[in-house]
Amino acid sequence: MCNSLNVLVTMQAPDFTATTVMPDNTFNEKFALSSFLGKYVVLFFYPLDFTFVCPSEIIAFDKKLPEFKRRNCEVIGVSVDSHFTHLAWKNTPVNKGGIGNIQFPMVSDLNKDISRKYGILFNDAISLRGLFLIDKKGVVRHSVVNDLPLGRNVDEALRMVDAVQFTEEFGEVCPANWRSGDEGMKPTAEGVASYLAKNAK
Numbered sequence: 001m002c003n004s005l006n007v008l009v010t011m012q013a014p015d016f017t018a019t020t021v022m023p024d025n026t027f028n029e030k031f032a033l034s035s036f037l038g039k040y041v042v043l044f045f046y047p048l049d050f051t052f053v054c055p056s057e058i059i060a061f062d063k064k065l066p067e068f069k070r071r072n073c074e075v076i077g078v079s080v081d082s083h084f085t086h087l088a089w090k091n092t093p094v095n096k097g098g099i100g101n102i103q104f105p106m107v108s109d110l111n112k113d114i115s116r117k118y119g120i121l122f123n124d125a126i127s128l129r130g131l132f133l134i135d136k137k138g139v140v141r142h143s144v145v146n147d148l149p150l151g152r153n154v155d156e157a158l159r160m161v162d163a164v165q166f167t168e169e170f171g172e173v174c175p176a177n178w179r180s181g182d183e184g185m186k187p188t189a190e191g192v193a194s195y196l197a198k199n200a201k
Contacts, residue, residue, distance in 0.1 A: 013140050015032065018107050019031065025090065040072055040133070041075075042161070044077055044130070045109075045120055047079065048079060048126055061075050062100075064155075071161050115127040129152060131144050171187075
């Protein structure tokens with residue numbers, strides 16, 4: 001059984017320091033989440049290296065990495081594999097089940113402490129597909145957790161980064177299906193009425 005899911009939204013993201021495979025394939029034994037204060041972070045967990053849905057997600061995040069960077073947002077992947085396994089997976093060609101030389105950090109959660117802190121450790125063995133959007137102050141603003149067979153939508157992760165930044169900049173809220181460039185909503189009764197009058201149909 002999975003332990004009770006922690007509701008971390010609005011709370012400070014649990015910090016961690018762990019050995020991590022960096023974009024240049026070096027090992028950083030003192031990689032710390034707290035070192036990213038001042039930036040947005042998409043922290044995503046996946047079950048295991050050399051599996052099935054996982055490489056499709058990792059490659060999809062890597063392809064969109066310039067879009068995240070343009071938003072001052074770092075992407076960090078985490079699984080319970082060792083850093084040696086992460087590196088072996090990166091060194092395996094995509095057409096042989098590898099992920100290639102992806103360019104975001106891959107954290108080794110070998111002792112499973114990080115997955116426990118984030119409430120997504122399944123059967124005390126592997127991580128569920130948890131994703132946490134952390135703002136510049138280190139606060140979790142959005143999270144989603146998928147079951148093992150269900151891959152995530154990277155464009156939705158980008159949309160949520162845009163939404164957080166929009167609310168921070170303009171003080172408005174983001175209605176259903178909002179996308180960057182759309183109108184926001186003033187968080188008042190009048191603002192809701194005005195927005196719905198124009199957009200309800």
